[in-house]
Amino acid sequence: MPVSVDVLRITYSVTGFDNLNRTTMRLTSISLENFRNYKQISVDISSDLVLILGANASGKTNFLESIYFLSLLKSFRSPDQFLVKSGENYFRIEVKAGMAETFEVVVQTEPILKRAFKLDGQRIKRGLWKSFATVLFVPQDLNLFSFGPAPRRRYLDDTLSQISKNYSADLASLDHVLLQRKKLLEKIFANQARKEELAFWDEQLMTLTMSIGSERKGFLDFLNSRVNEAYKNLTGFQMDLQIEYKTYADSQLTARLREYQEAEIRLGQNLVGPHREDFLVKKQGQLNVYNSSRGELRAQILAIKLLQAEYLDQHDQPPVILLDDVFSELDEERRIKLLAHLSGHQIFITTTEEHHLPEIKNAQIFTVKDGKIE
Ligand SMILES: Nc1ncnc2c1ncn2[C@@H]1O[C@H](COP(=O)(O)OP(=O)(O)OP(=O)(O)O)[C@@H](O)[C@H]1O
Numbered sequence: 001m002p003v004s005v006d007v008l009r010i011t012y013s014v015t016g017f018d019n020l021n022r023t024t025m026r027l028t029s030i031s032l033e034n035f036r037n038y039k040q041i042s043v044d045i046s047s048d049l050v051l052i053l054g055a056n057a058s059g060k061t062n063f064l065e066s067i068y069f070l071s072l073l074k075s076f077r078s079p080d081q082f083l084v085k086s087g088e089n090y091f092r093i094e095v096k097a098g099m100a101e102t103f104e105v106v107v108q109t110e111p112i113l114k115r116a117f118k119l120d121g122q123r124i125k126r127g128l129w130k131s132f133a134t135v136l137f138v139p140q141d142l143n144l145f146s147f148g149p150a151p152r153r154r155y156l157d158d159t160l161s162q163i164s165k166n167y168s169a170d171l172a173s174l175d176h177v178l179l180q181r182k183k184l185l186e187k188i189f190a191n192q193a194r195k196e197e198l199a200f201w202d203e204q205l206m207t208l209t210m211s212i213g214s215e216r217k218g219f220l221d222f223l224n225s226r227v228n229e230a231y232k233n234l235t236g237f238q239m240d241l242q243i244e245y246k247t248y249a250d251s252q253l254t255a256r257l258r259e260y261q262e263a264e265i266r267l268g269q270n271l272v273g274p275h276r277e278d279f280l281v282k283k284q285g286q287l288n289v290y291n292s293s294r295g296e297l298r299a300q301i302l303a304i305k306l307l308q309a310e311y312l313d314q315h316d317q318p319p320v321i322l323l324d325d326v327f328s329e330l331d332e333e334r335r336i337k338l339l340a341h342l343s344g345h346q347i348f349i350t351t352t353e354e355h356h357l358p359e360i361k362n363a364q365i366f367t368v369k370d371g372k373i374e
């Protein structure tokens with residue numbers, strides 16, 4: 001028997017955004033030109049719950065990817081040049097959101113890569129871009145637990161740069177500092193520079209490590225303090241999870257830089273800093289991948305993403321939720337709980353099979369076929 005969920009009703013009764021005087025971020029229209037398999041489409045969005053149905057390879061993920069792109073100015077799965085429709089030399093994404101704001105990005109790939117960012121029709125610099133936040137759920141999220149630290153750092157960076165301009169600016173400075181410091185390490189190794197010259201870059205690296213670290217710590221502490229509750233809400237089961245931040249942003253930083261200096265010069269690599277940090281998810285004190293079932297891992301990542309949405313609510317604005325193909329792996333009860341906990345947000349859900357969806361009132365349903373969406 002289908003269970004009916006009135007998502008819109010839950011929205012306002014459960015989360016009480018109205019009390020906080022915050023409004024749900026809503027996208028009201030999306031237009032694409034030459035984006036992936038879309039030649040040209042334009043759709044009006046009229047609900048907080050948007051379902052995108054279509055066969056494999058019809059363009060469902062591409063559609064979500066375009067929304068994600070406007071949020072972070074990058075795709076979650078490939079560099080810009082792959083986003084342009086085959087045979088074309090530019091793509092354009094335009095989204096209207098909130099109080100009739102229009103966000104637009106044009107990326108041209110030939111003859112040279114060029115990007116233009118527009119807010120309400122006015123060109124703005126990339127550094128001033130601020131659109132809407134997103135939280136993305138994709139089946140590959142599980143990789144966050146099983147691969148090396150790089151995807152986990154990217155996860156932190158993507159989440160926090162949506163909240164804080166300082167954080168994005170710090171990341172850009174960090175790239176610069178690491179590059180200059182690496183060049184210097186190589187020169188010192190080749191006896192073309194003195195060790196003392198490192199002090200300048202060490203100072204900068206320390207400042208950035210502390211400021212990036214404090215933002216990362218804020219988010220990871222939040223996750224750690226709430227993850228068991230979120231897991232229980234989602235599954236009904238108790239779980240003993242901890243989230244541990246492996247940071248360099250501590251009082252040991254100077255000592256570590258000193259300790260690693262010889263090795264850094266020998267290798268010509270920056271061995272200490274935010275670019276080497278990580279976080280671990282542990283279940284009963286052990287790394288979760290060693291003692292969790294696949295279903296448990298999936299629920300853990302969902303719990304983390306739900307908390308991510310909540311963190312964005314608190315620090316920025318309610319993010320737009322993109323659920324790509326995640327329902328097929330969840331049972332009916334978890335699907336309903338997931339949606340209930342995401343209430344208060346505009347949610348885009350893709351699926352190949354309509355029966356994967358709980359019966360939902362007030363949803364807007366699109367069907368994707370042959371690069372058309374209607
Ligand atoms: N740059 C591009 N130009 C034209 N077509 C592209 C481009 N990039 C990807 N495609 C095509 O877009 C189609 C739809 O891809 P998409 O990932 O959106 O599928 P999907 O509907 O999410 O399918 P699935 O259910 O398998 O996840 C694919 O056939 C893919 O080959």
Ligand SMILES: [Mg+2]
Pocket residue numbers: 060061062324325
């Ligand atoms: Mg897909």
